[in-house]
Amino acid sequence: MNNTDPIGNRFRGPTPPPVVDRTILQAAAAKAASLGNQGGPRLSGQGEKSYTNGSNREQASTEQTAMSEDNIVFPCPACGTKYSVSPHHAGKKTTCKKCGAAVTVPTPQVANPTIVGGTRTIRRADIDPAASTRDEPVSGSGSAPDVDMTGGASVLRKDETVIGAPPVAASARGGTRGGTRRPAPGGGRPAPAQGRPAPHGAPAKKNNMPMILGIVGGVVGLILVVVLVAVFSGDPGSGGGGGGDPIAGGNSGNNAPKTDPDTLLLAEMKKQVNNATALTLEQVRYYYVESGKRKDNADFKAQHALWADALYRKAEASTNPDELADIALMLDDDKHSGGPALLELAWKSLKNAKKATREVTETRPDGTNKKTQVVNKKFQEIVQRLGWKPYQRPPEMGEAELLECEGTREYNHAYIDIDQTYHDVGLYPPDMIANLTSLQESALQAYNDLKAQDAKDGFAIKSRRAWIRFKQSQGGGKVNRAKGQRSFSIKAMGRDGEEFTDVWTYTYGPSFMVFVEKPIGSESLDESFLETLESKKALLRHLYDWFKDNLIDKYNLQRQKPKGDAERAQLEGWPMEIVVLKDSATFEKYCEDTMGQPMPGARAFYSPIEQRVMTYDDRSDSSADTQWFNESVLIHETFHMLSDFFASNPKFTEEEIMTAPRYTSILVQEGLTDSVSGFKRDGEGIKSTYTFMELNHLRLSDFQQVYKILSNKPLFRIRDTIECRSYPQVQRKSFDRWQEEKWRVNPQWVVNISMGVYYATVCQISYFFHYYKEGSKYPYRDAWWKFIGMDYKGEILLSSYDDTKGIAKFKEVFGIKSDKDWDELEKKWLDFTMGLSPEDVGKGGESIDEGGADENESVAPGIPPMPGFGPGGRRMPALPGREEEKPQPVR
Numbered sequence: 001m002n003n004t005d006p007i008g009n010r011f012r013g014p015t016p017p018p019v020v021d022r023t024i025l026q027a028a029a030a031k032a033a034s035l036g037n038q039g040g041p042r043l044s045g046q047g048e049k050s051y052t053n054g055s056n057r058e059q060a061s062t063e064q065t066a067m068s069e070d071n072i073v074f075p076c077p078a079c080g081t082k083y084s085v086s087p088h089h090a091g092k093k094t095t096c097k098k099c100g101a102a103v104t105v106p107t108p109q110v111a112n113p114t115i116v117g118g119t120r121t122i123r124r125a126d127i128d129p130a131a132s133t134r135d136e137p138v139s140g141s142g143s144a145p146d147v148d149m150t151g152g153a154s155v156l157r158k159d160e161t162v163i164g165a166p167p168v169a170a171s172a173r174g175g176t177r178g179g180t181r182r183p184a185p186g187g188g189r190p191a192p193a194q195g196r197p198a199p200h201g202a203p204a205k206k207n208n209m210p211m212i213l214g215i216v217g218g219v220v221g222l223i224l225v226v227v228l229v230a231v232f233s234g235d236p237g238s239g240g241g242g243g244g245d246p247i248a249g250g251n252s253g254n255n256a257p258k259t260d261p262d263t264l265l266l267a268e269m270k271k272q273v274n275n276a277t278a279l280t281l282e283q284v285r286y287y288y289v290e291s292g293k294r295k296d297n298a299d300f301k302a303q304h305a306l307w308a309d310a311l312y313r314k315a316e317a318s319t320n321p322d323e324l325a326d327i328a329l330m331l332d333d334d335k336h337s338g339g340p341a342l343l344e345l346a347w348k349s350l351k352n353a354k355k356a357t358r359e360v361t362e363t364r365p366d367g368t369n370k371k372t373q374v375v376n377k378k379f380q381e382i383v384q385r386l387g388w389k390p391y392q393r394p395p396e397m398g399e400a401e402l403l404e405c406e407g408t409r410e411y412n413h414a415y416i417d418i419d420q421t422y423h424d425v426g427l428y429p430p431d432m433i434a435n436l437t438s439l440q441e442s443a444l445q446a447y448n449d450l451k452a453q454d455a456k457d458g459f460a461i462k463s464r465r466a467w468i469r470f471k472q473s474q475g476g477g478k479v480n481r482a483k484g485q486r487s488f489s490i491k492a493m494g495r496d497g498e499e500f501t502d503v504w505t506y507t508y509g510p511s512f513m514v515f516v517e518k519p520i521g522s523e524s525l526d527e528s529f530l531e532t533l534e535s536k537k538a539l540l541r542h543l544y545d546w547f548k549d550n551l552i553d554k555y556n557l558q559r560q561k562p563k564g565d566a567e568r569a570q571l572e573g574w575p576m577e578i579v580v581l582k583d584s585a586t587f588e589k590y591c592e593d594t595m596g597q598p599m600p601g602a603r604a605f606y607s608p609i610e611q612r613v614m615t616y617d618d619r620s621d622s623s624a625d626t627q628w629f630n631e632s633v634l635i636h637e638t639f640h641m642l643s644d645f646f647a648s649n650p651k652f653t654e655e656e657i658m659t660a661p662r663y664t665s666i667l668v669q670e671g672l673t674d675s676v677s678g679f680k681r682d683g684e685g686i687k688s689t690y691t692f693m694e695l696n697h698l699r700l701s702d703f704q705q706v707y708k709i710l711s712n713k714p715l716f717r718i719r720d721t722i723e724c725r726s727y728p729q730v731q732r733k734s735f736d737r738w739q740e741e742k743w744r745v746n747p748q749w750v751v752n753i754s755m756g757v758y759y760a761t762v763c764q765i766s767y768f769f770h771y772y773k774e775g776s777k778y779p780y781r782d783a784w785w786k787f788i789g790m791d792y793k794g795e796i797l798l799s800s801y802d803d804t805k806g807i808a809k810f811k812e813v814f815g816i817k818s819d820k821d822w823d824e825l826e827k828k829w830l831d832f833t834m835g836l837s838p839e840d841v842g843k844g845g846e847s848i849d850e851g852g853a854d855e856n857e858s859v860a861p862g863i864p865p866m867p868g869f870g871p872g873g874r875r876m877p878a879l880p881g882r883e884e885e886k887p888q889p890v891r
Helices: 009-010 020-037 054-068 209-233 263-277 280-293 298-316 320-335 339-352 379-384 396-403 408-416 420-425 430-457 461-475 527-556 566-570 583-597 626-644 655-658 666-676 697-709 725-739 749-772 781-792 804-816 819-834
Strands: 074-077 082-085 094-096 101-103 359-365 369-375 504-507 510-515 576-579 605-609 612-614 681-682 689-692
Touching: 020 430, 054 298, 263 298, 280 298, 280 320, 298 320, 298 339, 320 339, 320 379, 339 379, 339 612, 339 725, 359 420, 369 379, 369 420, 379 420, 396 408, 396 430, 430 461, 461 504, 461 510, 504 527, 510 527, 527 626, 527 689, 527 781, 576 583, 576 626, 583 612, 605 626, 612 626, 626 666, 626 681, 666 781, 697 749, 725 749, 749 781, 749 819, 781 804
Parallel strands: 510 576, 576 612
Antiparallel strands: 074 082, 094 101, 359 369, 504 510, 605 612, 681 689
């Protein structure tokens, strides 16, 4: 067509495909005749979509309008979800609400047939079922050829309609149907050269233009009906049977049947459900969702159950965590039996994909960044449905862990081994919570028992902390017992392969810890030994109370050890340590390792360097004498430890100890200690009560025997004892006394027994000062305790082992100014002491063979016991002294 064409050629009507020419023209002619006979009412946008006859016309028009008037209906190209939008959205881009795919709203190919004067393009498939083999009507752009609908001779004004238009004068038509025809733009074949027969029943008018336009309008309307039916049925080839659809070959006088979309959807679901495995997950989900919307219908309800099973199988095989999570929640919402199992798969899939939480960065007010984990709400909802609950580690578990209460180790392993995801989310599976709760209850029970015991004795928690310090101090590293390095470690004890708690356990009394070595292969201590430990606990408790009342409180003594932590130790009540080895062989090995020489016969000793008492478990002799001796030795060494921890002028190193003495004389150091070691006990075990500073029968017996051997003279006088500040000085003084008194005994024997006799002598001197009585008064008690107080408070500090300030101060306190004063004091002491009668308790009281005291004898008779020794025992001095102007480093 060009501008030189006759005007009629530019406005000629569209030419339908010849295959349906006759049918369309007949239907259009009948419609036009009917409308013409009825006065030609103008059609609305709704009415022109239905070519019905008789009384059903308005009803059909209304139903079609309600179904699809003006809206554009189209599916998502990815998941198939159908949408219906207003025409003004044509050509716009959006995203699918189901799957998120990009979607472009299609532009309708068939314009409103009531608009006249424009060029319309339709597809052959829209009016000819044979032109398409798809199950659904073609929408959007396709490959069907376009048809040029502009052919026709009549020219209509814009206010005219196709059908029912008022007649137009012949002079105004401007052309005839006999003009030259042009092929359609899309390649459609040309219309017949002789035009088309007039419709039956059309008004006999010379001007055929209204009829032609009516036919065209009818054709377009009919095409729209076919398209709508095809859209809703999904099958353009099934137009319906016995209605009045002229294209389907039915009676043109009847209405076309309306197909219910739900009926078509149900038929489609039934057809596809058996082929669900071949569908995509989104297609299956679509059918599941749509059937769920219509579950009030029994058929759809049945389909919903089938599609739920199909969706479960699809989701179960899915590798997309978010997809799986969404479907799991959907199925669980619908109470599907597979919902819980799918929820289990979903949370694990999200966790493995590290989607349980996400890291977010927040900016603090100071400008620094803080990274935190934010919980995935989808993951949180899933695990909450599975019964996961919050779990908060009790604050008490921290203290129980520090105190290493029984069960805390197992609890901590279980809590720490939990994957960090659970901690980040703050939710835990029920079985995990049950396990943690069980371990927690066990650990907290042990912790609460410890607190209850501490409330009773005020020392249980302090002891536990001391046990932990002891264990930690024996950790990995080099063992050097001579330097006190890890002396009680597994390696040092020769018990490699065992756990520390398999080797050691502990008991305690106020201010004391007793670390006990377990016998090899024994998980716990036997009951008999536990009974002895209970008795020792009672002993230590009473001993500390006595020391506190008579020395600490009386002289306001402050704790001096351990070095650097003494003040803290006093505030927190750190206990002092006693180590009990499993047997005498282990004890002797320890002595040899630490001091370089064995101590045969030794029962216990206190080391000021290591700041602990060492002893061993000796139950080979359970006689009363042996048990009394063992307890007396423990009292003696423990009293030394108390004195060392609280007396002023502390010594921390061997060099300091060798430079100057801690006390004014051994009289104070050993005399007071041995006199306190004389005790009485009432009761057994933990309920035992002890009275200290009673008569020490062992020391009294030793003193009296030697006194008689030496012609009723003491080996050491009181004045001699205050001159001895070291053990070598004791030995020298004994030899000096042998020369002075000219005893007819072997001098070597005198020197050998000097240490044992010195202990017995100073013990009886201390006992005399405290208990000697004249009338109702104790003439020396106050002076003795005053001198002790000055010594413990550090008011008499000696610069060396030759310093005699202690002797001068003793004379001053006791009022001694001459030898006569000394002689008077000595007589009272000897008379008092020899008037005492020792009881038959304690080991080491055998009679000394006087025959062995002959000066021609080179072997001494039995030696009286020293502290920590049985009969016949001996050891080197525990304090340094001066021998030929050279200090002797001994312990």
